[in-house]
Amino acid sequence: MKSQKKHTYNPYRSCFQTMSANGAAELLRYGKSKAGCISLAQGEGSLPTPAFICDEVHKSLSEGKTFYSFGAGLTELRQEIATYHAKTYGHHIPLNRIAVTSSGTNAVHLALMSILDEGDEVIAVTPIWKNLIGITELAGGRIIDVPMEQSDGKWHLDLEKFFAKVTPHTKAMMIVSPNNPTGWVMSGEDIKTVLEFARARDIWIIADEVYGRTMHDVSKAPSFLDYAEDDDLLYVVNSFSKTWAMTGWRLGWLIGPRDSEDKIRDVILYENMGPPTFTQHAGIVALRHGEDFLQTQKTLWKGNQELVIESLAAFDHISLVKSPAAFYAFFKIDGETDSFALARRLIDEVGVSLAPGGAFGKEFNNYLRLCFAASPEVLSEALHRLKPAFR
Amino acid sequence: MKSQKKHTYNPYRSCFQTMSANGAAELLRYGKSKAGCISLAQGEGSLPTPAFICDEVHKSLSEGKTFYSFGAGLTELRQEIATYHAKTYGHHIPLNRIAVTSSGTNAVHLALMSILDEGDEVIAVTPIWKNLIGITELAGGRIIDVPMEQSDGKWHLDLEKFFAKVTPHTKAMMIVSPNNPTGWVMSGEDIKTVLEFARARDIWIIADEVYGRTMHDVSKAPSFLDYAEDDDLLYVVNSFSKTWAMTGWRLGWLIGPRDSEDKIRDVILYENMGPPTFTQHAGIVALRHGEDFLQTQKTLWKGNQELVIESLAAFDHISLVKSPAAFYAFFKIDGETDSFALARRLIDEVGVSLAPGGAFGKEFNNYLRLCFAASPEVLSEALHRLKPAFR
The missing domain is CATH 3.90.1150.10 (Aspartate Aminotransferase, domain 1)
Incomplete structure (x- = not known):
């Protein structure tokens, strides 16, 4: 039976x-x-x-920083993320738009969990890291892919083809720039075009910028935050993993529009209550002294x-x-x-x-x-x- | 416009x-x-x-254990969890049923994300920690509550009333024992009755046992695993937080039925890829030397x-x-x-x-x-x- x-x-x-x-x-x-x-x-x-980051964990633990943090992350870390953005990019992001996340992966997941209903479509530029597809499917979404093309010794994304994939079910566009695996970088001009296109149609942009500081010849890649308005339907995902060799730490951050604060805070509260308190303290020194x-x-x-x-x-x-x-x-x-x-x-x-x-x-x-x-x-x-x- | x-x-x-x-x-x-x-x-x-747990983080970081872990958790930690269950409860749980999670909260979340479709009902004994309601709602479920009653200097759960709440939409029953906030503990007899009832109807049980070692006069509370079969639709949630004062660490574990392994592994992979590598190493010593x-x-x-x-x-x-x-x-x-x-x-x-x-x-x-x-x-x-x- x-x-x-x-x-x-x-x-x-x-x-x-x-x-x-x-x-x-x-x-x-x-x-x-x-x-x-x-x-x-x-x-x-x-x-x-590097040791200077690990040492901060040791210090925090010695000081008894082993108690609950706050859902959206320690205020000191969120402040340091704001400072980092100001210093590195010239962005001025208020703290209520910044959430500390349990990795870049987790930041994408939280962002999608705050916007996707069952069956919503997400247009994604490929090639793309498989897990970003899985994250979307787990959150109830359907991936519509737009492949880039390799020619003349370069990778190209045809924006016309990208925009042509939009349907009434399109909830978001996912762009990883600098790109894993191609290393392709979206130009500032294209970022502007995508922002304007999405803004006119109330479509979300998920900009995964975890490779933003890995440019070989310059300090940083163009960021969606360089061109966005405060209330654009834009989530920008970042991580400590690649920039400061912290893959095993599971520490990242998410910047959303002004009115995303309470949604992201609830999603974090009901999923994991954020990363460990003492790794967040280490995140502060990584941002401050990591160049x-x-x-x-x-x-x-x-x-x-x-x-x-x-x-x-x-x-x-x-x-x-x-x-x-x-x-x-x-x-x-x-x-x-x-x-x-x-x-x-x-x-x-x-x-x-x-x-x-x-x-x-x-x-x-x-x-x-x-x-x-x-x-x-x-x-x-x-x-x-x-x-x-x-x- | x-x-x-x-x-x-x-x-x-x-x-x-x-x-x-x-x-x-x-x-x-x-x-x-x-x-x-x-x-x-x-x-x-x-x-x-306690310092002996914190010291293990320091040691792990000094040894360069800062790289990616494995989705379902380090094998050494999963082995130690199995050993802990054998030693403490006499349970013999194979490793493929054990996943390391980013807290007890996260374990409940992962469990529900692996089973709930939009609109599924979850019957929950109340009073209950509000976040467990939020976790259910975020995963698309609806909470149907069954209040316990206080009389004769005791808290009582009327199993007849509990079972009467089952409808064709019931996907799971959530039981927190020992209970937060009442401290009520479900008896072994009642656990057996609930298991048999749920088994006959293919209803999941989410047993939150994070307070299982906080019994004032005995070593442990009765566990659903004391009576369950390997393929019962049962998730047992546990955490390092209360037992070893590790609330800020966000470290827990989840034990599911035999065929849940690949689902839980995927959910972890697409949500956060598990807790930091070095906190997992500290979890090993907490289990081993924490009594x-x-x-x-x-x-x-x-x-x-x-x-x-x-x-x-x-x-x-x-x-x-x-x-x-x-x-x-x-x-x-x-x-x-x-x-x-x-x-x-x-x-x-x-x-x-x-x-x-x-x-x-x-x-x-x-x-x-x-x-x-x-x-x-x-x-x-x-x-x-x-x-x-x-x-």
């Missing part, structure tokens, strides 16, 4: 039946399970968090990008756009049709784990993503191992 | 329009904003996290409960059930009709912040909740201040 019921009744949410599979996460675990395999599949570097460390990372990334470009240039069937930002090589392999199978083969045969392009959109199944934020030694070894596989 | 749109169009999720207000959170902030006000309104004690500290807290709580009972006994119009667990006095004030106004008056007039009973259910608007996990000195001062207000 009982086992019969188990077969006929699905006790879980209906969204799990339609949620797209995350083959890349599966491959990532597979690569990590293989002894000696070099993983360049995940979006993090090889440098641990030198960021520069160290950028120097490393720039050198590593050269290593990758030089190595892949040896293969006629591989093409790579030299990106101005982030720490990924997203390269096309002519003739390839199944990036998942290829990625698995590379783990098995040469001991290098890369992310399959197909995980970033079905049009990119002839691509692989290599994260070059490793140490030059590890990266060189990985490139050396890959050579016979690409021959 | 633009400002006109702002008035006619609501760009947020429809659930915010029906979500019940959280007056207690508002009062909590009000109390904290008043200099010199003693807050006994929140569910946390005055002891900071002495728990005993210290329990001795403090027991003494404090006596102080409160003695003090409130002086008032004929106040009645309090002496609870066997948790660290709350949830007392009735005859003739009172607006616990929110009363709580605000106590902040303003005598400088003590308590939680209004009405926040735990409309039937309890003549109650207040006092958290007695403070130091005896602070608690005595608060009780002293309250005397004239209750006269």
